[in-house]
Amino acid sequence: MGRNGVADVKSLYNIGDVDKTGGSAPNNLITLCETCHNKHHKGEIKLKAKRGASLKDAAFMGIMRWAFYEKLKELYPSVSLTYGYITKNTRISNDLEKSHRVDARCISGNVNAKPIQTWYNQKHVRKNNRSLYKANQLKGGKRKANKAPYTVHGFRLFDKVLYAGTECFVFGRRSSGYFDLRLLDGSSVHKSASHKKLRLLEMGSTLLTERRSKEIQGNCVTAILPLTPTATSHPKHNLTPHRGEVIGGKVSGFLA
Secondary structure (H helix, E strand, O other), rough: OOOOOOOOOOEEEEEOOOOOOOOOOHEEEEEEEEOOOOOOHHOOOOOOOOOOOOOOOHHHHHHHHHHHHHHHHHHOOOOOOHHHHHHHHHHHHHOOOOHHHHHHEEEEEEEEOOOEEEEEEEEEEOOOOOOOOOEEEHHHEEEEEEOOOOEEEOOOOOEEEEEEEOOOOOOOOOOOOOOEEOOOOOOOEHHHHHHHHHEEEEOOEEEEEEEEEEEOOOOOEEEOOOOOOOOOOOOOOOOOOOOEEEOOOOOOOOHH
């Protein structure tokens, strides 16, 4: 503090050694008043500051954002920037829920448009294991393949199935025939469901798609059945949902 309790002009201080800890990188700097800065160098006070997290990713995204924006401006002159605090203020002012689809409506400027109560969730998944072999070798120096059979009781990984009236995906399989079923948001449907209680809806792929909507009775979100009009076939399961078939009290089948 300066005279009469007024703070001196603030200055920047390198938390660690300039050569060893990043020099004048933003996460290696703190602000100190001139008085405290001088006292620290004289050894009269000690700082309990630690270097912050790296800001390289943030800097990269900041640069790319402007490069991307300028390129869009060349193609579409009407493009403009907005910011999260503006979207948040618009959402709160109109008493809307927090979700990606609502934020998109706020950004578009048509916040009072009547939304359809249907949206799509998509998730990219791996096609194969990154590690082709188990880490531990067997006797004789042989390595065991880190790969499950192509089908287990007729089902593949990431198949879309119907279990107890709920659409879900196969995220884990056991040779015993009990599977780990989940929704695309990661929520568990059943950790050990028997394959005998599953009905195939759509074969798995690297891009999983889930159509969702709000039930008329309330705000409970449920998954709605397949998105493509092509018939579904599968080894050992020659099941093809028929258009308009009723399963579990809901109309299922392929969309027109």
